[in-house]
Amino acid sequence: MSISTREKIDVLQKFLKDYHNEIRSKHIDNIVALRIGKKNINGKPTNVYSIVFQVVKKINPDELDPKFVIPKKIQIDFPDGKKRFIKTDVEETGKFKFHFGIASEVKSKYSIHFGSVGLFVGDNLNRTYMLTNYHVVAESFISKRRFRYRRPLSQTKSDVRIIDRNGSDINGRFEEGLISHEIDAAFVELPIDPDPRLNILPDNSRIQGRVLVRPLPPSIKNKPVIIYSFYNPTGVNSVISDNSAVLYTDDEKIFFEDIIQIRPKVTQGGDSGGLVLNAKFAVLGIIVGGDNLCSYAIPFYKIDDFKNINIL
Structure with a gap:
């Protein structure tokens, strides 16, 4: 029985959600985020989906105790009864920071x-x-x-x-x-x-509803977004690079699942809480922080689940 790309991504994202703490346990000080993405070889993306380890700093495996080396493949059980080895990838993104800062709103x-x-x-x-x-x-x-x-x-x-x-x-x-x-x-x-x-909005545009699809589908990757925040008052454009990343903070009690990853990074300290819209000006989420390469946002549907609200 064959498995579609969408089904494979769904399985891998569920695996991350269920086991990310266990996967990260040996690398707790260095792993910033985990996501599903196409593996890069020599800086170029392939068509192979992998488990991507985003780290503060890449370390030569020869400098590590073997038990702390990120495995090249992880075995995962699929619904069709088969066990598949999924490749891993490592990307240096720097440390995640909440984007609060001086002189914001x-x-x-x-x-x-x-x-x-x-x-x-x-x-x-x-x-x-x-x-x-x-x-x-x-x-x-x-x-x-x-x-x-x-x-x-x-x-x-x-x-x-x-x-x-x-x-x-x-x-x-x-x-x-x-x-x-x-x-x-x-x-x-x-x-x-x-x-x-x-x-x-500052350019007199109006918000056009909200995106409440839950969870956000993989098809949202590579879609453009517009971010309005203290340091981006007239809006800044970027692109969704992942719809379901797992993100870690300096506080071991605080991490986020199914978070939106936006690349390139277009936010800084003071932009936490900023508005993220899709190309149709529908509310997609709010900014929570960033690392050296990416900005991150909480999906709006999660906020709507927490409190029943209406956009004015």
């Missing part, structure tokens, strides 16, 4: 650093929220191992400040957020009525 009393406004959304109670990353507004919570937040009724004061490009600002309350292996999102309630004009 979102400032929280719970964070030293700053980040970007991603999107304005509403709920069925006619409340208005600003969407960004949890790590942008809850940095001190994360350091205390608090990975989820819901505003207590006793907290009635504003604790997040949003500053626009003209220097005017508005204060809001951090209402709810979560950082997990699926999501990095925070909602800040604003004292204003829902207004679609909040989401008009």
Whole structure:
């Protein structure tokens, strides 16, 4: 029984999701991300799909204890009952960093650093929220191992400040957020009525809905995206290089599965929370960070699963 390329990719992505912690365990300080991609030989892509190890720095295998060398092939069980050896590849991408930074648009009393406004959304109670990353507004919570937040009724004061490009600002309350292996999102309630004009882009374009296909299909690879963030206020173009990467951070408790990888990297510190749109201006996700080669985004469908929201 033959297996299609799509079926093969689905099996490999499920394998990564189930076993990535085990695969990474011997290389925890060096592996940045794992993904499924075409193997490169002498810098040129082949047609062979492989398990790609993205590392902080490539190390000559001769300098390593043999038990720490990344295997050239990994045996995987397929649904047709056959065991197949899947080739591996190693790519040096540098260290992953959350993209919060000085002088960005979102400032929280719970964070030293700053980040970007991603999107304005509403709920069925006619409340208005600003969407960004949890790590942008809850940095001190994360350091205390608090990975989820819901505003207590006793907290009635504003604790997040949003500053626009003209220097005017508005204060809001951090209402709810979560950082997990699926999501990095925070909602800040604003004292204003829902207004679609909040989401008009700098060139006066309008957002055209959202991408809610779950999970994102392999066919989305190589598709163009537009990113709007603090350091890219008028939008910057890039391309999706992977639809389902596994990404690791400096914090062993925080990693992300099924994350969007965007290449070339077009973001920097301060761009976390920035908006990612597809070529039709539909919301695809929000920026979470980057390494030396790639930017990364949380798929919007995961945010929608966490909190029932409407794009204004």
